[in-house]
Amino acid sequence: xxxxxxxxxxxxxxxxxxxxxxxxxxxxxxxxxxxxxxxxxxxxxxxxxxxxxxxxxxxxxxxxxxxxxxxxxxxxxxxxxxxxxxxxxxxxxxxxxxxxxxxxxxxxxxxxxxxxxxxxxxxxxxxxxxxxxxxxxxxxxxxxxxxxxxxxxxxxxxxxxxxxxxxxxxxxxxxxxx
Numbered sequence: 001x002x003x004x005x006x007x008x009x010x011x012x013x014x015x016x017x018x019x020x021x022x023x024x025x026x027x028x029x030x031x032x033x034x035x036x037x038x039x040x041x042x043x044x045x046x047x048x049x050x051x052x053x054x055x056x057x058x059x060x061x062x063x064x065x066x067x068x069x070x071x072x073x074x075x076x077x078x079x080x081x082x083x084x085x086x087x088x089x090x091x092x093x094x095x096x097x098x099x100x101x102x103x104x105x106x107x108x109x110x111x112x113x114x115x116x117x118x119x120x121x122x123x124x125x126x127x128x129x130x131x132x133x134x135x136x137x138x139x140x141x142x143x144x145x146x147x148x149x150x151x152x153x154x155x156x157x158x159x160x161x162x163x164x165x166x167x168x169x170x171x172x173x174x175x176x177x178x
Contacts, residue, residue: 004053007165012057019044019061027068038140041065042103043148045083048091049099050156050166055087071118082110096153096170100145108138 004012022041041061047054062083069075089102112134120129156162157170 008051008053011051011165012053012055012060015044015047015054015057016061016064019058020064023061023065024068037137038143039065040144040148042107042141042144043152045086045103046090046096046099046145046149046153047156048087049093049096049153050162050170052091052167053165055084055091058087059084071114074114074118078110078114082106085110096150099153100142100149103145103149104138104141107141108134111137 019041022044023039026038026040044054044061045058048058059080063076063080066075066079069079071079083103083106086103086106089106090099093099093102113130115133115137116126116129119133120126157166
């Protein structure tokens with residue numbers, strides 16, 4: 001089992017808190033839950049590419065956010081697991097341009113299926129509802145991760161404080177000596 005140092009634990013805790021606050025803020029505008037959603041907090045799902053220690057923070061933040069979900073316990077389990085799977089996969093992406101892809105795919109498929117089941121069950125209408133929900137959830141993820149998340153992936157390596165925490169192979173185009 002991997003041990004985290006204090007800096008990594010603090011980073012994970014801050015990501016959990018930030019994810020939760022951003023999601024609750026988005027809920028004020030009706031963007032956090034439902035078939036058409038764009039969680040601003042999902043932009044943080046690209047962070048494991050630069051900081052693998054943020055994986056547990058994303059999981060905890062999503063879990064805390066899903067305590068208010070309209071789908072209930074199902075979203076607590078499936079929504080949090082979708083974020084965990086996406087975060088673990090993101091940490092293994094080969095480059096920053098692919099880093100936003102796992103949250104788009106995982107949430108589109110898992111959350112799209114969960115919402116479809118919640119709306120219509122596993123009857124004949126499931127596949128149509130799944131196609132709609134998978135598309136709309138993936139579209140919201142695409143906006144959050146590829147637009148906002150890509151900005152994070154560009155800016156964070158330039159900040160001296162974070163630069164030392166990023167594995168050397170992930171620092172493309174940014175010198176450690178700056």
